[in-house]
Amino acid sequence: MLSAAHLGTLDVPNVAVSSALRRLLVALFIRVSGLDIAGPDAWDDRWDxxxxxxxxxPTEVSAYVARxxxxxxxxDPERPFLQDPRLAEECGDPAPPAKLVMTRASGNNQPWLNRTPQDAPITPYxxxxxxxxxxxxxPCGLGANRSHNGITHKSMAAAPLRSVISWHPETGNEYTNLLLSAPHPTDIPVTGPDLPEWEQATLPDPLHPELPSGPVSRLINRAAHATLTHADPATGQITAVWAAWRSPVPTAVKEAGAKKALxxxxxxxxxxxDPFLINRSKGGPVRANHARALVRDFDSLIHIQRPGDTTKAATTPPAWIRLLDTLPIEALDRLGPIRARALACHQDKQEKEEIWFEQITPxxxxxxxxxxxxxxxxxxxxxxxxxxxTAKALAxxxxxxxxxxxxxxxxxxxWTNxxxxxxxxxxxxxxxxALNADTDPQLHSLAIALYxxxxxxxxxxxxxxxxIAQARATLTHPKVRRTTKKTT
Structure with missing residues (x-):
């Protein structure tokens, strides 16, 4: 995939998988390409x-794969990719494959959306x-009952991207998508060994969560869940899975010092x-909502606060948008039109997946x-x-x-919804x-027609x-708020 990234674009049918896979590829790209550089000037030279x-x-890709x-x-019995082999010993009986597949019914979860039997095996890919x-x-909620170092419980925290909206560059070329996605060190500094889990010597310590030290660890190592799959030796199909907490929720820890540390x-x-989210000064990242039009977040996406700007910004755009703002015109010309791809799932914190959606800015x-x-x-x-x-007036x-x-x-x-x-x-x-033509979008007349x-x-x-006639008049003849000047 990395060797041929310049030949096409990524096409993944599920939005959550697409979002997660893009982060994995960016982490790999940073490590393979040599963009794991702490110094801004050296990083700029390498990026150029x-x-x-x-x-x-291709030789750099081959060398990384060989290592x-x-x-x-x-x-792999010792270090299965992005999984925790300890779950087989630390948890009870495994769950059926449907536990892993978010679009399938598991337990009492949304059987009307997918009637595939819970025990139906899945392929390794x-x-x-x-x-x-x-x-x-x-999701947060209950998983396998995991016992580790004297701590036993079932509760799991929600994953870092649960119910938020993720924004990615879309150039029509996956190589340039990845190049733009690598955060600049002045934006996300490298403060320590910024290694993905598969390059680390040991498995993560559940009682001492790793603190992110750069873009790679932010993209890959912040998982809230530990999973482990079991394959049928005869068919190679996945027939069972464990899903449990990666680090215990603090309330499960009795010792005060350990609880505070967690x-x-x-x-x-x-x-x-996360470098692909719009973060708000209050309330965390912008949440996903299938009923919320993309245009409502476009303003936040393009608002960039440059050094020296004393205006208090309510939101911070994704890291790649901030990188885009610093590139010279020559680089932008070579990259071509760069649009934003929004990937999200309208979810709650628990095990409820409502609507997956994906959009690209025109x-x-x-x-x-x-x-x-x-x-x-x-x-x-x-x-x-x-x-x-206008929407508020219509409602x-x-x-x-x-x-x-x-x-x-x-x-x-x-009528409102x-x-x-x-x-x-x-x-x-x-x-x-209206943006393209610099004209009035005629939203007022649209609101009257919908009313x-x-x-x-x-x-x-x-x-x-x-x-109905009286309420309609508030749309056709809205009151104009007048201000009066005080005289002295």
Missing amino acids: LLLDQGHLD WGHRFNLD EAFWWILAWRQYG EVAAEAVAAAG VPIADYTSGRHPERAALVASTRKTAED AALRSAWNAMSPDPRSECP DAIAAYWDRADSRFWQ DDATRADASTPTGLIP
Whole structure:
């Protein structure tokens, strides 16, 4: 894959697997390409050389595989790839393969979505996919009852990417995608031996979680779950799996000092963050929501705070966006149009996977970043605010009409959810067209049309005639807030 990255792009059918696999490939790319450099100037020189080269040196890839290839086997008895062989001894009976496959029913979890029997075996490559997904998107809740060094319990924490939205560069060439994805050391510094798990001499210590020391450990070593698969010797198919805690939840530790150390380590690991997320100053990373249009986060994606800017930013874009902002025009020209790929699953923290979704921005990111094009970024911000305000006005008008009609003031408006979903669905194309043409997206007229669609059946009834017309007037003739100047 790495040797041929310059020949195409990654195509993975499941979003969580795609997101996790991209992180694995970036970690491998950093190690193979020599971008594991702490010094910014040396890193810049190496990055420029890799851009000129246009592909990874096959001999460097072969040398890396020759050194570490034995650690990439799922069934290795001592160091199975990204798994913990201790689970076979430290846990009870294994679970059926469906426990590993997030899209299958397991226990009482969503049997109406996938009726594949829980015991149906899976292929090793499918198991590899879902091992990656569990490390990044696995749920909190109960897993296998694991006993390690005197600590026994079932509770698992949620994985680091659980229910958040992940943003990746999309150039049409996987090599340049990987090159852009490698974080600059001034953005994510290397503070120690930044090795992926398979290059480390020993298995992770569950009672002493590793603190991220650079981009590789942030991408690969922050898993919240430990998994282990068992293959049928006759067929090679995966027939059983263990899924348990990687480090115990602090409440499971009785000794006060050890409990405090785990709490501090867990906070440090979480605070290190992931280079592909939009992080908010409050509330953590931007969460995934299938009903939330991509355009609503585009403003946060392109807002870059440069050194010396005293404006307090509410969000921080992914590391590759910040790298993009520093590249010379010549490098951007060689890279070509760079769009953003959003990968996410609308989930809760526990074992509930609702909707997986993937989108790509129809416009190149570099044309709108606030560092390079502040006027275009300002247009994006104002258009997004107009879209948000219009959506709020539409929802308020619908609720107002319903409250005036309904005999129960506590009843929920039946029109709002569908109308707002339709609004953002249609606003999306108008938003991008308006950015390209620098025109008005006509969102106000869209809101009125959707209001009429939602209320049409009731608008001619004696009960709804007046309330619906009165609420509609708040959209067609919104009040203008006037400000008065004080005289002295």
